[in-house]
Amino acid sequence: MRRRTPRVRPAALAFATLFGLADAAAQTSYQSMGRLFTTPSERMMLERQRSDNRAAAAAPATPAGPALPPVPEAAPAPPPAPQRVGGFVRRSDGRATVWVDDEARETTLPRVAPGAPLPVDLGGRNVIIKPGQSYDPSNGTIQDPR
Incomplete structure (x- = not known):
């Protein structure tokens, strides 16, 4: 075997x-x-x-060359441009899209009647504004379309 x-x-x-x-x-x-x-x-x-x-890192650095001239102060920033609310669309789930300066922004909005002003976040401020109007953040005014 x-x-x-x-x-x-x-x-x-x-x-x-x-x-x-x-x-x-x-x-x-x-x-x-x-x-x-x-x-x-x-x-x-x-x-x-x-x-x-x-x-060596803790010791203050001494200038190696001649002292630099003082830096002139920067010019003040230009005032922010007015922002225009173009319109809004609300979905059935409560979410909404608002167009500010032809740019879509996702947000939530309360129910409002058509053409009524709505709260929109513009430059960190909650502004009550109608579609088509412009908001000027430099003086806080709302302007109707021309």
Whole structure:
């Protein structure tokens, strides 16, 4: 009677080979890396350099060249341009889109009658305004379309 020898499955053989190679590579890289600080004198030298760098960073910087002329004050910013509310659309789920300066903005609006003023966030302010009107943030006025 002939005895069968157990067959090694190819997947198990591949796994064992990869595991062995990974283990060998890890040991090789660990041995070649070495230690970061080998002696107490090297650690003391690094600590001294670190404290010197901290002291240099804390010391005020002295100008290397001639003093620069003073920087003139910047001109005041121009007043913000008026913002025009073009219209709005309310969906059945309560969300709405408002067009300000031909740019769509997603928001929520209370129910209002058609053509009635509605609250719109313009420049961080909640302004009650009708579609077609413009809001001037520099003086807070609302202007009707021309």
